[in-house]
Amino acid sequence: MKILLKISYVGTAYCGYQLQGEKPTVALMLNRAAKKVFGFECNVTGCSRTDSGVHALGYCLTVDPVDEKNEITVPLDKIPLAMNTALPRDISVLCATWVPDDFHPRYSVIKKEYIYRIRAGEIRDPFLDGRVMELGRNIDTLSIENMKKAQEHFIGRHDFSAFMASGSSVKDTVRTVYDSEITVKDNIIEYRISADGFLYNMVRIIVGTLLDVGKGKIKPEDLPDIISSKDRSRAGQTAKAEGLYLNRVFYN
Amino acid sequence: MKILLKISYVGTAYCGYQLQGEKPTVALMLNRAAKKVFGFECNVTGCSRTDSGVHALGYCLTVDPVDEKNEITVPLDKIPLAMNTALPRDISVLCATWVPDDFHPRYSVIKKEYIYRIRAGEIRDPFLDGRVMELGRNIDTLSIENMKKAQEHFIGRHDFSAFMASGSSVKDTVRTVYDSEITVKDNIIEYRISADGFLYNMVRIIVGTLLDVGKGKIKPEDLPDIISSKDRSRAGQTAKAEGLYLNRVFYN
The missing domain is CATH 3.30.70.580 (Pseudouridine synthase I, catalytic domain, N-terminal subdomain)
Incomplete structure (x- = not known):
């Protein structure tokens, strides 16, 4: 045991x-x-x-x-x-x-959930330093509606190569995203995503892409194309590590 | 200006x-x-x-x-x-x-409000480290009701000598407390107090005393006596600095 x-x-x-x-x-x-x-x-x-x-x-x-x-x-x-x-x-x-002895904390995982927290506002909150991505702009400068439309396209089984850090050596780049959800409470935008596994930097690149959608640089309807392109350069920047939380891991 | x-x-x-x-x-x-x-x-x-x-x-x-x-x-x-x-x-x-030039950020203050945050629970929360007093015990081990009864006695104009750190050289130890309130949300106990001024360590000694009431070491009805005794040794311990927040200062 x-x-x-x-x-x-x-x-x-x-x-x-x-x-x-x-x-x-x-x-x-x-x-x-x-x-x-x-x-x-x-x-x-x-x-x-x-x-x-x-x-x-x-x-x-x-x-x-x-x-x-x-x-x-x-x-x-x-x-x-x-x-x-x-x-x-x-x-x-x-x-x-x-x-039991044959339980492996990594290989027995069937689902993982991450949360990414973005704080909107021009003035940073010292109590959240290092614990959110500070957007540095007000929430009304983002289209949350378009971000919500865009994130739906991640749900399902896809090759997420476009959302993997370049240089990663993983061969199987297909993952199944179970849930993807954006919620806004006060000036905190919270993105929650669960999948059977994640490629290197996948959540952070997804968040960077969603922010580009929010800012109008990418249209929500372009997401299926970006995903199927398998081209990292078509997705957004890698969002900062400090907003990312491994929330839960699920076992059988 | x-x-x-x-x-x-x-x-x-x-x-x-x-x-x-x-x-x-x-x-x-x-x-x-x-x-x-x-x-x-x-x-x-x-x-x-x-x-x-x-x-x-x-x-x-x-x-x-x-x-x-x-x-x-x-x-x-x-x-x-x-x-x-x-x-x-x-x-x-x-x-x-x-x-204006004659405004002084310290001498023009008419009221200050402090908040003190206590987190109940046996397991500490790393995200609140240094930002709450970790009680180290569950909330049901405290009588919040008695703490609420006790804190009412602080309201009003009193000599708060019993709630001043020993060695303080302040001569006028009379202060007027305007509001005193305990709220509980999930496992966070929040104490809020406002006054025309505070003696050295006054809020922290008040909180230490309220915790002694919560733990049954002091009865709520003993508070008037403890206040009027002007005896520091009758009040509770000075609660840790890390739970204390200067919340607001009020000017005319």
Whole structure:
């Protein structure tokens, strides 16, 4: 048995989730905390890479807490608080559950959901610094209606090559988008997208494209063409990492 | 004529508002930004001290932007964005207006309002780190009803010596509290208090006392006695700076 941890983190201070030697990464902090809590190096495996500056509200990972003597040194219900004591304050373990040994936090994922937050307004909000994309212009300078029309075209099974960072080596670029939704509350535009998987920078390029639609640079009805072109240069710019949140991962 | 700026800041990185030589303070950042924007050292005067780690949503200060030649080098409507370009991202100028020369941002204040935010729950929220007091326990372990009863006793004109940090040299310790209110939304307990002025650490000691009431250590009906005792040791502990926000200052 392994332990599945759900965590939340502010990505601002980290070079992403994935371990990169001694660079500050979320995985490095988890490895160190797990070693403190369980008393030995644990096998910590994450559900996904996240880019530098990207946040997570419900990231999942597994920890193998069984020591050489085949003993578990910390009871399950004590693990979240024990880990949080050992973790920096921008990472928090929300809950812990047992999962079978053949469960893999990355390969067992059937659906992932991301949220992207854009704050409209000319004056930035210091309390949201690094946690939203500051648009730097008022919301009435964007056509939210056109953005809503445009995003519907992402739903379904498509080759998303046009929405993949150039240089990515992934071969299968077909993904199925299940949900795509734009909501506006006060001056925060929130884009929510779920899929069976995402190509590198896919959400950020989709958001950059939707902003081009909002600004009138791209028409909503051009989206099917842009998608089928498989041409990265026809989609919008990659939106900043700081507005992106891995919201949920789904398992069977 | 001087310019009144309303600003918002996250206090986490600063040793408070007030200038302390080259220590990182909000005032130091404003002085530097004003010099960049206006091209010379401006006279920057704040409305209030704030402690290290305390935040502000609507802090007011004046800047004298008239140079030696009696000229104003930056038009009023350009000042917020120009200042924000020169300021760190945890400080933001919200708006700018002209005020007469005899206006003083501190002495002209007739009312100040503070907010204190407490987050209930055993698991901390990394996105609110440094921006709330993390209670570390669930909300049902507090009697919000008793806290609401207790806070009513602060309203009115009282000698608040019992709620002043020891060692403070202020002579007149009588203040008039206009409003005092506790609201709960999800797991955030928000306390809002306005007065004609506040003694040193007064809001934080009031909050510490209200938490003692919530936990059953102090009875709501004991508050009048604690106030009239003028005895600091009878009030609760000073609540952490990180939950405190200077929300508004009022002028005639």
